[in-house]
Amino acid sequence: MSKARAACGFITTATVSGLLVALPALPSQAAGDCPTALPTSEAVDGLEGTGYTVERGTTPDPFGAKLLGRITDGIAPGVDMIMADLDSPALERAGGVWAGMSGSPVYTSDGKLIGSVSYGLTAASNIAGITPAEDLTALGAGSGAAATVKVSGHRAARLAKTGETSKALAAKGFERLPVPVSASGIARRHTKRFLKSVTAGSGMAVRSGGARIGVRAQSSPDEIFAGSNYAAALSYGDISLTGLGTTTYVCNGTAVAFGHPFLSAGQVEYSVHPASAVLVQEDPTGLAGGPFKVGNPGGVVGTVTRDNTTGLRSTLGQAPAHQFPVTTLLKNESGQTISGTTVGVYQTYAADIAALHLQAAVVKALGAQGGGSAAIQITVNGTRAGGKKFKLTHSDHFSDSTDVSYLAADSLYFMILPLISQSFEDVQITDVKISGAVTSGIQQYRVSRMQVKKNGAWTALKGAQKVTSGGSLALRATLTAYRSTKTVTVPLTVAVPKKSSGFTGTLTVTDGLSATSPDREPTSLDGLLKQINATASNDSVVARIDLDTPSGGQVSGTAVAHAEGSVSPYLKLLTVDVS
Numbered sequence: 001m002s003k004a005r006a007a008c009g010f011i012t013t014a015t016v017s018g019l020l021v022a023l024p025a026l027p028s029q030a031a032g033d034c035p036t037a038l039p040t041s042e043a044v045d046g047l048e049g050t051g052y053t054v055e056r057g058t059t060p061d062p063f064g065a066k067l068l069g070r071i072t073d074g075i076a077p078g079v080d081m082i083m084a085d086l087d088s089p090a091l092e093r094a095g096g097v098w099a100g101m102s103g104s105p106v107y108t109s110d111g112k113l114i115g116s117v118s119y120g121l122t123a124a125s126n127i128a129g130i131t132p133a134e135d136l137t138a139l140g141a142g143s144g145a146a147a148t149v150k151v152s153g154h155r156a157a158r159l160a161k162t163g164e165t166s167k168a169l170a171a172k173g174f175e176r177l178p179v180p181v182s183a184s185g186i187a188r189r190h191t192k193r194f195l196k197s198v199t200a201g202s203g204m205a206v207r208s209g210g211a212r213i214g215v216r217a218q219s220s221p222d223e224i225f226a227g228s229n230y231a232a233a234l235s236y237g238d239i240s241l242t243g244l245g246t247t248t249y250v251c252n253g254t255a256v257a258f259g260h261p262f263l264s265a266g267q268v269e270y271s272v273h274p275a276s277a278v279l280v281q282e283d284p285t286g287l288a289g290g291p292f293k294v295g296n297p298g299g300v301v302g303t304v305t306r307d308n309t310t311g312l313r314s315t316l317g318q319a320p321a322h323q324f325p326v327t328t329l330l331k332n333e334s335g336q337t338i339s340g341t342t343v344g345v346y347q348t349y350a351a352d353i354a355a356l357h358l359q360a361a362v363v364k365a366l367g368a369q370g371g372g373s374a375a376i377q378i379t380v381n382g383t384r385a386g387g388k389k390f391k392l393t394h395s396d397h398f399s400d401s402t403d404v405s406y407l408a409a410d411s412l413y414f415m416i417l418p419l420i421s422q423s424f425e426d427v428q429i430t431d432v433k434i435s436g437a438v439t440s441g442i443q444q445y446r447v448s449r450m451q452v453k454k455n456g457a458w459t460a461l462k463g464a465q466k467v468t469s470g471g472s473l474a475l476r477a478t479l480t481a482y483r484s485t486k487t488v489t490v491p492l493t494v495a496v497p498k499k500s501s502g503f504t505g506t507l508t509v510t511d512g513l514s515a516t517s518p519d520r521e522p523t524s525l526d527g528l529l530k531q532i533n534a535t536a537s538n539d540s541v542v543a544r545i546d547l548d549t550p551s552g553g554q555v556s557g558t559a560v561a562h563a564e565g566s567v568s569p570y571l572k573l574l575t576v577d578v579s
Contacts, residue, residue, distance in 0.1 A: 034251040035105075035226070037133035038112040043082045045069040049114050052227030053104035053246050054277045054293075055090040060227030063088035065106045065114070068127075075119075075131060075260075076309045082115055082130035094280045096124035099178040099204070100293025103246035103257040103311065105226050106130060113137075116248040116311065118259030120177050124290050129176075131259035135310045136248055139256050176260040178203065179243040180292045182210025186239060187359045187369050190406040194352045194359070194413060198234065198241060201263035206241070213240040213273060215341050217299035221316035223274035224301060225250055230257040231273040231297040232304050232312060235353045237325075237342040238360060244275060244295050248311065255302065258311045265307045269322055271345045272302035272314045320345050326354045326432040328361035330374075333439045338365040350429045351416035358434055359409035365438045366405070373399040373443040373565060374408050376436035380416060384525055385425040392419075392532055397539035399444040399482070399566040407538070407566075415532060424525040443565030445479035447541060448487065450509055450572055461509070464575045467545070469501040475509070477541045479563055490561035492543040497555040500578045505547035505554075509572040512540030512560070538566045545576055 047067040052060035064087040074081030084106070086097060097120045104117040116136060119129025181202050183195070188208070195206050213236035224230060226249045234241040245258045255272065262270070275295040282291050302316035324344045331337045342357040344350055358376075363369045380392040394415060398407040412434075419427050450461040453474035467473050475492040494507075515536040522528040536542050544558045 034137060035113040035133070035249045036111065037137045038108055038114045040070070040080055040082070040132040040134050043067055043070055043080075043114055043130075043132065047108070047114075049084075049106045049108050051086065051104050051106035051117060053090075053101050053117070054227065054229050055280050056277050058223070058229065058274070058276050061088065061090060063091060063104075065117075065128075065130075067114070071129075074129070075135075079135050079310060080132055081119060082132055084117075084128050084130055086117070086126045086128050090280065091126055094124075094282055094291040096120065096126050096291065097128045097177060098280050098291035098293055099180045100229075100244050100277075100280070100295070101128075101246055102177045102179060103230060103248045103259050105246075105248045113249065116246075116259030118177055118311070119175060120290075121175075131310050136256055136259065139306065139308060139310050139313045176203075178290070178292065179245055179258065179262055180204070180294070181206045181241070181243045182294075183208050183356070184210045184212040184238070184240040185360050186356055187363050187405055189369060190403055191356065191359065194355045194409065197349055197352055198263075201265065202243060210240060210242065211296040213237065213242065213297050214299070215343055219274050219298035219301050221253075221301045223298065224255050224272065224316060229275035229277055229293075229295055230255070230312075231275045231295070232257075232262055232270045232314075233273055233297065233300075234270060234346040234349055235342055235344045236271060236273070236297075236300070238340045239342040239353060239356045240297070241349075241353070241356075242273070242297055244293055244297070250316065253316050255314045255316055256311050257314070260311060261309060262304075262307050262312060264309075265348070268304055268307045268348075269320045269346060270304035270307070270312075271300045271320050271323075272304055272316065273297040273299065274301060322347055322428050324350065324429045324431050326357045327434065328358065329435045330361055330365040330376075331437040332365045332367075333441075336365075340364065344429070344432075347428060348420060350420055350432075351413045354416055354432045355409040355413035358412050359405045361434070362405035362408055362438055366440060369403055369405055370440070371401040371442060372404040372438060372440045373397065374404050374436060374438045375443075376408055376434060378412060378415065379433045380419075380429065381431050381433075382419070382427055382429045384427050389430075390529055392529065394533075394535070394537065396537040397443065397564070397566045399442050401442060404438070411538065415535070418528060418532060422525060422528055424528070427525070442482045444482040444568060445488070445563045445565050446482075446568040447477050447509075447511070447570040448480040449478035451476050451478070461572065461574070464577060465507055467496045467576055467578055469496060469503075469578050470498040471496050473507070473543075473545065475543050475559070477509070477561065479541070479567065481565070488563065490541060490563065492541060492559040492561050494543050494545050494559040495557040496545060496578060497547060497557055500547050500549075500555060503547040503549065503555075503578045505545060505576045505578075507543065507545050507572075507574045507576045509541065509543045509570070511538075511567040511570045512536035512542055513538045513567075514569055514571060515540075515542040515544075536560060537562065539563050541567055541570070547576065547578060
């Protein structure tokens, strides 16, 4: 067995020469060669092997592995789980296998790959579940690994004989090792909506305060090798959403990691990053869900293309094709312009990524996550079927006495989410640009009076309104500033639909946030884009006449007025008769 790891992603002889006397070396893989997989049928009780994983830094450390048999179809139909008792000083310090060991390769004494450490018992223990090498080397179709792998009574008794666990605990079964999912730069509060998809997909709460991956960080694909740290990112930059695990093997420019799913999403596009492990955080109380690895990811070195039952498959040396920068330029009340950039990678979470970035950018510009106001302009660019480009723009004001960042982020989230979830065409977001200004003051208005013009005079808007077919209804709203006597008056002239004589309906006056569209669900992407672009802003007052036609349909006329700040909830509903 060679003592060096060669060109297919392995450390060179010179790198490890100082360690060879004391530590076992990883099996050699010549450039272009895949590891030799141990047949699953030969993974029998009593077979011993050596595994590799990183506790600190970037150099894998060895651990012992003694096989304890297999659970037939334990991971998925046709995919057995190999049980093993692991041992190393690092495992003893941590109290058992840790989140972040997922993908750690285990080899026989003659260099065959047994599989990857990817599962553990429901409590910290040295007993691990191994995804078989035959399934890892055939990584391809399929998704959705079992959340829990049951253990029969006689197998539970066998595990108990190791002294590493009780029969009762073993009977509860194996769970896939959690992937430590971290987020850099996110706001401290009100992020649950934007992290919901990541939490649900990964099965693990996202830990804030993770390491930021620099947009221009430089790393080499050679930093990904068997036993190395392996980070899969949904975004990087100011908001870096990453899952940290271990590489199982690399060959022919393809890396396989984790040994179980990340989000279990099948065909995907995440970015691949090497990482330096800072520490394995112990969890003696069990309150953190078990020990977990903490690391600092490097630059982009590849693309995850499959997120399958048996792990992640990625192409090294190739950046994701559909990345989208989210940029902000926000001027604060001190006159400073605060910039920020997040590169989104996973298009499915584009709304979440953009919202998290904007929320954090507002907090950064204000210097706190608190009350204030924001005047923001948003541009979303993208492509649709055939590479045709589209653009969405939206300008708005937001204000809140407790957390203005959430209101701004939530608006962006619901601007992008319909594009991502629609079923009409394949859509790719290409960039999101946000500019504007923020202040700690509350720039907010309430509708204090509504008037209608009749016979050349303005009177209070009340009672049934008589209008003329094809004519107009002249209205005006008096807006009073937040905690002030200052007022502004904005006009709203609503056009009455033509050929509507004899129709009846309603006049609705409301703030923009509460305004609803009378349109039906869009039946095309063009219709959806039009609907998003027509969404009333938070700083508007909307007046709309909806008339019922004799055929059962509806015709409408709408007027919108804007204020220099957000408008508090308001609703006035009156009947309309057309002559």
